[in-house]
Amino acid sequence: MVQKGPRPLVLCGPSGSGKSTLLKRLLKEFPDKFGFSVSHTTRSPRPGEKDGVHYHFTNKDDMLAAIEKGEFIETATFSGNMYGTSKQAVEHVRLTGRICVLDIEMEGVKQVKKTDLDPLLVFVMPPSIEELERRLRARNTEQEDALKKRLDTARREIEFGEQPGNFHIIILNDNLDKAYSDLCEFISKNVPEKMEEPNNSNEN
Template sequence: MNESGLLIVLSGPSGVGKGTVRKAIFSQPDLDFEYSISMTTRSPREGEVDGVDYFFKSREKFESLIEQGKLLEYAEFVGNYYGTPVDYVRETLDNGKDVFLEIEVEGAKQVREKFPDGLFIFLAPPSLSELKNRIVTRGTESEEVINNRLNVAKEEIDMMHLYDYVVENDQVEHACEKIKAIVVAEHCRRERVEPRYKRILEVE
């Protein structure tokens, strides 16, 4: 019997660098996570690839999947839907593989309700001024959208208490090392390890 995989949820306010940290983690050869690609109705940014960074869907298609119950979580954020396909996540965890989700804060709340045993990590900015600087540097949003994102970010930071760990994204390399250490520690939790040893004792 396989030990169930660990659901790792990385979340945080828009502009904090979730995508950058996730890509850095997955560029390291010593990790064996399965990345669950999120689905969104927003347009691709420059360099983003459908099926690699996101599954880009029309609003009509996304709403159809909501009705069919095919999403583990979903949220509407600044006029666009974001969500996680449910079947892939459940099958991968059952096969003993860790699944890594990079999602918005509202979506993480929904996942916590369905998978309370998951590992929830909040990626925090060093400061609000640095967060604004990162959003502005993107060059993809209007001033109105930037201010909207900052207001939402303040609300999201206030929801930090819903997470197990907080990692400050001061430098991408430091954030990656902290996240890796947290995952190793979670795999060593007595609650996860003990059932396997009890099965060994029963066999002997």
């Protein structure tokens, strides 16, 4: 893939870390500057989720066939379901001249780092595992065994997030406004001011 336009922004963090909330706020506040790369998934839609908006909902056979054809930048299996970022989804955002934002898991980050996308990598850190568990339980969307699996995965993700060199910045989300401010400050330092211009490519 050829580098065109501004560098993509990758947000990673355990389920319940608040990365989706930060992402929604960023996209709402700066709709002309950021565009969300809609991932593919084989899981069923949750209430209120729309195909092509929250995810491209697909099935395992179709997704495996697309991966085989080299149509994905990164894929991962999470809680028994497949997730992935297609080249087309990223290109769709970049052609508008906006910064493409990816919300991906740990395995996806490892794969994206091997591409020539040169993304800005942000890890959203929960205050503690205890707080993360409280947030996940408050959602009341999963059975106990599924919740335990999520917490085990979260521990591995936090360990990966803390390793030097894996991310450009770690944002502690113990206060949403502060975390959002830290995110905006990081982006403004690393993204060209005229990022809304499609032809402005800023390669370091």
